[in-house]
Amino acid sequence: xxxNYSKRQMGFTLIELMVSLFLGLLVSAAAVQVYMINAKTAGxxxxxxxxxxxxAFNLPIIERKARLANLGLADEVxxxxxxxxxxLTSADNALEDEEGNNALDNFRNPKDLGGDPKTPKNITxxxxxxxxxxxxxxxxxxxxxxxxxxxxxxxxxxKSSQLTIQYRxxxxxxxxxxxxxxxxxxxxxxxxxxxxxxxxIVERFYLKAPDAAKPTELSLYCDAGKxxxxxxxxxxxQSRPDEKLSKSVEFTANNSxxxxxxxxxxxxxxxxxxxxxxxxxxxxxxxxxxxxDYLALDLDDQPPVVGIKYGLILRSDNxxxxxxxxxxxxxxxxxLDMNSSLSKKYxxxxxxxxxxxxxxxxx
Numbered sequence: 428x429x430x431n432y433s434k435r436q437m438g439f440t441l442i443e444l445m446v447s448l449f450l451g452l453l454v455s456a457a458a459v460q461v462y463m464i465n466a467k468t469a470g471x472x473x474x475x476x477x478x479x480x481x482x483a484f485n486l487p488i489i490e491r492k493a494r495l496a497n498l499g500l501a502d503e504v505x506x507x508x509x510x511x512x513x514x515l516t517s518a519d520n521a522l523e524d525e526e527g528n529n530a531l532d533n534f535r536n537p538k539d540l541g542g543d544p545k546t547p548k549n550i551t552x553x554x555x556x557x558x559x560x561x562x563x564x565x566x567x568x569x570x571x572x573x574x575x576x577x578x579x580x581x582x583x584x585x586k587s588s589q590l591t592i593q594y595r596x597x598x599x600x601x602x603x604x605x606x607x608x609x610x611x612x613x614x615x616x617x618x619x620x621x622x623x624x625x626x627x628i629v630e631r632f633y634l635k636a637p638d639a640a641k642p643t644e645l646s647l648y649c650d651a652g653k654x655x656x657x658x659x660x661x662x663x664x665q666s667r668p669d670e671k672l673s674k675s676v677e678f679t680a681n682n683s684x685x686x687x688x689x690x691x692x693x694x695x696x697x698x699x700x701x702x703x704x705x706x707x708x709x710x711x712x713x714x715x716x717x718x719x720d721y722l723a724l725d726l727d728d729q730p731p732v733v734g735i736k737y738g739l740i741l742r743s744d745n746x747x748x749x750x751x752x753x754x755x756x757x758x759x760x761x762x763l764d765m766n767s768s769l770s771k772k773y774x775x776x777x778x779x780x781x782x783x784x785x786x787x788x789x790x
Contacts, residue, residue, distance in 0.1 A: 486695070486739070486778060486780070488603065488649070488694050488695075489590075489632055489647075489737065489780075490780055490782055492592060492603060492630055492632075492649075493590070493592060493735055493737070493782040493784075494782055494783075494785070495592070495594040495628075495785070496512035496513060496592035496593070496594055496735075496782075496784055496785065497510075497511065497512020497513070497592075497593075497594060497784050497785045498512070498594040498595055498597060498785050499594065499595030499597065499624055499625065500512055500537065500593065500594065500595060500627070501537060503731040503732075504731055504732040504733070504784055505729055505731050505732065506522055506530075506532070506533070506721070506722055506726070506729060507521075507522060507530040507531050507532065507726055507729075508531070508533060508731075509531050509532070509533065509535035509536065509537040509547045510533065510535070510536075510537040510593070511533040511593075512592055512593060512594060512784055512785065513533075513563055513590075513591070513592060513705070513732055513735065513784070514533045514534065514557075514562050514563055514591040514592065514593055514629070515533055515562060515563050515718060515721070515722065516532035516533050516534070516562065516722075517532050517533065517534040517549075517550075517556045517557040517558070517559065517562060518532060518534065518549050518556035518557075519556045519557065519558060519559050520532070520559045520562070520722075522722065522726055523726075524726055525725070525726070525727070530726055531546075531547065533562075533593075534549065534550040534551075534556070534557050535547035535548065535549060535550060536548045536549075536550060536656045536681070536682050537656070538656045538657065548682050549682065550654060550682050550683075550684060551682065551683055551684065552652075552683075552684045552687055552688060553688075554683075557684065557687075558571070558573075558576065558688075560573065560576040560577045561576060561577070561591065561631060561687070561688055562589075562591050562631075563588075563589060563590055563591045563592075563631075563703070563718055564577050564579075564588060564589045564718055565588045565702070565703060565704075565717040565718040565719060566579055566581070566585045566586030566587060566588055566702065566717075567586075567717050567718075567719045567720075568717075568718060568719050570586060575635070575650070575688065575689055575690045575691075576688070577589040577631075577633050578635075580633075580634040580635055580636060580642075580645055581634065581645075581699070581700050581701075582643055582645060582699035582700060582740075582765060582766050582769055583699060583700045583740065583756070583763040583764065583765060583766065584763050584764040584765075584766070585700075585702075585761060585763055587633070587634045587700055587701045587702060588633075588701055588702045588703045588718075588737075589631055589632065589633040590631065590632045590633075590703050590735065590737065591629065591630070591631040591632075592629070592630055592631075593627055593628065593629045593630075594627070594628055594785075595624050595625045595626070595627050595628075596608040596609060596610045596625030596626050596627075596628055597610055597625060598610035598611075598625070602628050602630060602651035602653065603630050603649035603651050603691075603692060603694065604649065604650070604651040604686075604691060604692040605692065606651065606653075606673065606675040606686065607672060607673045607675055607676055608625065608626045608628050608653050608675075608676065609625060609626050609665070609666070609667070609672075609676050610625040610626075611623065611624055611625055612625075612665060612667065614657070614659045614660075614661070614664050614665045615659060615660040615661055615664060616657070616658070616659050616660060617660070618660065623655075623657045623659070623665070624657075626653045626654070626655055626676065627653060627654050627655065627656065628651060628652075628653050629651065629652045629653065629654070629684060629687055630649055630650070630651045630652075631649070631650050631651075631691070632647060632648070632649050632694075632701070633647075633648055633650075633701070634646070634647060634648070634698060634700075634701050635648045635690065637693060643766070643768070643769060644697070645697075645698055645699060646693045646694075646695060646696045646697070646698060647693075647694050647695040647698045647701060647739070648690060648691045648692065648693055648694065649691050649692055649694050650687065650688065650689060650690065650691030650692075651686065651687070651691065651692075652684045652685055652686045652687025652688070653675075653676075653684070653685065653686065653687075654678075654681070654682065654683060654684045654685065655678050655681050656681055656682065657681055658681055659681075662678050662679050662680065662681075663677070663679075665678065666678070695741075696744075697741065697742040697743070697744060698739055698740070698741060698742070699740040699741070699742050699765070699769075699775065700738075700739060700740040700756075700758060700763065701737070701738075701739050702737065702738050702739075702758050702759050702761070703735055703736065703737045703738075703759075704716065704717065704735070704736045704737075704759050705717070705718065705721050705732045705735065706732065706733055706734035706735060706736055706781070707721075707730035707731065707732055707733060708730065708731075708733045709730055713733075713734075714730070715736060715759075732784065733783065733784055734781055734782055734783045734784055735781070735782045735784070736759060736779065736780070736781045736782075737759075737779070737780060737782070738758040738759045738777060738778065738779040738780075739758075739777070739778050739779075740756055740758060740763075740775055740776070740777055741775065741776050741777075741778060742773050742774070742775050743773050743774040743775070745773075746770055746772040746773050751771035751772060752771050752772065752773065752774065752775060753765075753771075753775065754771055756775070756777055757777065758777055758779070759779065
């Protein structure tokens with residue numbers, strides 16, 4: 428009798444096995460669900476940290492450079508001011524005064540003012556006036572179709588802007604492409620040793636697709652060049668050849684920009700939109716203009732530019748959202764819709780900042 432009872436107790440019944448399998452599946456499903464939630468959360472946190480990193484470490488590149496704009500150059504920033512730190516005009520789009528004569532533009536040599544000749548000489552690029560598409564532009568203006576020039580590249584319903592600035596190097600330093608620029612140095616002028624100011628650096632920030640096959644994968648680029656304004660006995664001397672410095676600091680003439688107008692250096696990836704506004708001040712009141720609206724004012728009515736407001740839409744590296752994210756954004760007071768062809772499963776954020784310009788003379 429005991430033997431038969433023992434035999435009946437060996438192993439599991441079919442019902443017990445099914446219950447065990449069911450419970451095991453429940454535990455496995457719960458574990459997979461927890462893993463998927465954790466993986467999704469980790470992905471979102473990683474994407475968010477990437478956006479924070481861009482805002483904290485890459486965006487200051489624009490701010491640091493914009494704060495240098497106009498350093499050592501003009502007393503004010505305006506469309507008819509030679510040497511203006513925000514470059515709005517060249518000989519190609521110089522404005523006209525009330526008498527219909529071309530006013531001065533930003534790419535003139537301010538050192539010629541009051542001298543002989545009285546009209547400042549043009550600052551040229553490859554022997555020609557600097558193209559308008561290489562100047563500061565906003566999305567309400569006509570774009571260029573030439574390679575590496577401003578095309579208004581954007582993943583939003585409005586074209587992106589371009590910011591072109593210039594400033595004198597206060598000391599030996601590197602431009603946004605990592606090329607050396609020289610600060611004040613001694614040269615021979617009229618047989619006499621004199622200390623001249625630093626080389627003038629020109630930098631433009633704009634959006635471009637690194638890979639033409641992926642036109643929506645936009646990055647912020649900076650294209651830098653430089654020029655000198657002084658006439659000297661020996662141009663080689665200004666580049667300190669005895670120190671065997673890089674070729675980027677060598678010049679054979681003044682008033683000619685070198686190393687400008689190419690694609691430049693990629694400074695920030697995954698930027699869907701870039702915009703700027705010109706800030707002017709009348710009394711204590713600030714007013715903002717697009718470049719088109721500012722240039723449309725009569726010369727006598729154009730207030731000096733005292734600052735730049737800029738904004739960007741940054742995108743995460745990887746798609747991490749299971750549901751669609753935002754498709755409408757507001758940048759610098761402008762409402763934008765994301766292009767319908769783009770994935771909405773990326774994290775996106777709007778970053779804005781304001782920079783006050785240097786060397787501004789209050790009225």
